[in-house]
Amino acid sequence: MSNNKSASVWNKETKEQLQKLVLARLMIVPRNLKLSIGSVEFARDDAVTHVKRGDDIGEKIMEIQLEFLRDLASGKIYSDEKDYFDNQA
Amino acid sequence: MARSTAMKKTILITRPNHDPTTNYLFYWSLPVIKLAQKKQVGVLDLSGTKASHKYFWSYISSRSPSLVFINGHGNEKSVTGQHNEPIITLESKTSNLVNSILYVRSCSSAEVLGAHLVTNGASCFIGYKREYIFFRNLDFDTRPLEDPIARFFLEPSNLIPTTILKGYSAGVAYTRSQKAMRRNLLKFLSSEASFEERLSVSYLWSNIRSQVLLGNSNAKM
Numbered sequence: 001m002s003n004n005k006s007a008s009v010w011n012k013e014t015k016e017q018l019q020k021l022v023l024a025r026l027m028i029v030p031r032n033l034k035l036s037i038g039s040v041e042f043a044r045d046d047a048v049t050h051v052k053r054g055d056d057i058g059e060k061i062m063e064i065q066l067e068f069l070r071d072l073a074s075g076k077i078y079s080d081e082k083d084y085f086d087n088q089a
Numbered sequence: 090m091a092r093s094t095a096m097k098k099t100i101l102i103t104r105p106n107h108d109p110t111t112n113y114l115f116y117w118s119l120p121v122i123k124l125a126q127k128k129q130v131g132v133l134d135l136s137g138t139k140a141s142h143k144y145f146w147s148y149i150s151s152r153s154p155s156l157v158f159i160n161g162h163g164n165e166k167s168v169t170g171q172h173n174e175p176i177i178t179l180e181s182k183t184s185n186l187v188n189s190i191l192y193v194r195s196c197s198s199a200e201v202l203g204a205h206l207v208t209n210g211a212s213c214f215i216g217y218k219r220e221y222i223f224f225r226n227l228d229f230d231t232r233p234l235e236d237p238i239a240r241f242f243l244e245p246s247n248l249i250p251t252t253i254l255k256g257y258s259a260g261v262a263y264t265r266s267q268k269a270m271r272r273n274l275l276k277f278l279s280s281e282a283s284f285e286e287r288l289s290v291s292y293l294w295s296n297i298r299s300q301v302l303l304g305n306s307n308a309k310m
Contacts, residue, residue, distance in 0.1 A: 029288055032227045033238065036110045037292075038196040038220035039162040039173075060220070067298070068291035077274070077294065 015054065015062075022051050022065050037061070098310045099131035100254065101154040105140040105161050105171040113225055114160040114194060116233040117243040121158065121250045128254055130156075130310070140170035145177075149185045155310045156190050158250045163195035166202055177202065183209045190259050190308050192249045196220040199301045213259040213304035215249055221299070222292040224285070238285045241277075242293065245269035253310055260306030270297045 010018070029035075029044040040057060042050070050058035071077050102122060106115035115136065125132045133148050135141070140161065148154070159176070161169045167178040177183075179202060187210035193203070199216035207214050223242035229235050245266050252262035270293060276282060277290040 025288075030285070033285065033288070034109070034225050034227060035222070035292070036113070036225065037222050039110065041108070041110050064222070064295045065291050068294045071294065077278070 018062050018066055019051055019054065019058075021069075022062050023048060025065065026051065026061075037064075097129075097131045098156075099133060099152055099154040100125050100156040100158060100250065100310075101133040101145075101148055101152070102135065102158045102250075103140040103145060103160055103170050103176065104134065104136040105169075106137055107172050109225070109230075111161060113223070113233045113236075113239060113243070117239070117247065118158070118160055119234065121247055121254070124251050124254050130254055135170070138171050140176070142170065142174055142176050145170065146181075146185070153185060154189060156250065156253055157186070157192070159191065159193045159195060161195050163193070163198045163202075165197045165200040168193055168195045168198050168202065177206070179205055183211065186211045188212050190215075190253060190310065192216070192253075192262075194221060194246055199299075199303065203301070203303045207304035211304060213302065213306065213308040215259060215263055215300070215302045217296070217299045218301055219295065219299040221246075222295055224289050224292065226285075238289060241273050241286070241289055242296065245273065246296075256309065258306060259302060259304075259308045263300070263302040263306070267297065267300065270300075 026044060026048050031044055034041050034043050035047060037060060047061060051061055052058070102118055104115045104118050105111045122132055122134060133152060133154060135144050135148070159168050161176070162173055163169055167175045170176045183206055186206060189211055190213045191206060191211055193214070193216040196217060197219055199214065199218045203214040203216050223239055225239045226236050233239065248266040248269055249262045252265050253259060274290060274293050274297065277286040277293065
């Protein structure tokens with residue numbers, strides 16, 4: 001698992017808020033789905049445990065969610081799409 | 090033995106299958122092999138225990154495949170085969186990878202190893218700067234190719250080697266893979282998305298952001 005450089009700069013409040021958000025999203029994952037992140041594979045309950053612990057894997061899951069939410073809120077996902085497909089025309 | 094002036098194009102594929110993740114990549118690489126056979130491209134299929142350091146470098150030095158497709162685990166400085174045996178590291182003698190196109194479906198290897206290989210003569214390296222991520226459905230454990238949620242992640246990834254096998258450049262392959270992932274992403278963000286699709290969106294975005302092409306984008310087999 002690579003170093004979580006961005007996770008290391010989160011303050012306590014940010015981390016706690018992000019944990020709550022990520023846990024809420026994880027709790028609705030069906031039990032028959034497994035997530036493979038690199039060399040580690042886990043089911044929903046394992047992922048929840050990691051996020052609650054705030055360990056390397058938990059922080060990686062939180063980082064992924066945070067990056068997505070930030071890019072969605074900033075419009076980057078859609079602007080990247082528009083720029084991307086415009087450039088392909 | 091006299092060399093033919095028109096050497097048959099060859100793809101080398103590593104397919105370890107020692108854990109659930111690599112087992113999925115093992116099966117999802119089969120469509121690539123089938124296409125290569127259809128295109129009459131030579132296939133060096135290093136599957137299971139043959140996905141080893143010894144076999145890999147033996148075939149690389151004797152056959153000089155123009156396309157090398159590696160599945161497995163990895164990190165910034167190495168990629169591995171069966172039972173996580175390192176196959177390519179920063180210490181590897183890479184002279185026999187000169188002019189090859191590499192697609193490495195492994196974690197983080199684009200971060201350091203990819204640039205190192207291109208600097209040392211590989212024509213092009215396509216890989217991932219971070220962990221490669223996918224969801225899989227346990228109901229399809231014995232038939233991975235029918236897994237509808239894994240398909241969203243692995244089918245666009247397969248477009249890299251299949252596009253190159255069809256004669257297109259590495260740059261076109263990269264673009265097609267990115268486009269397919271982005272198309273899935275847009276679908277997952279729409280109101281028509283299924284529950285599983287909505288769950289997958291952040292992880293698919295991570296793969297999109299993480300996938301890079303290093304080296305010559307005009308490289309072809």
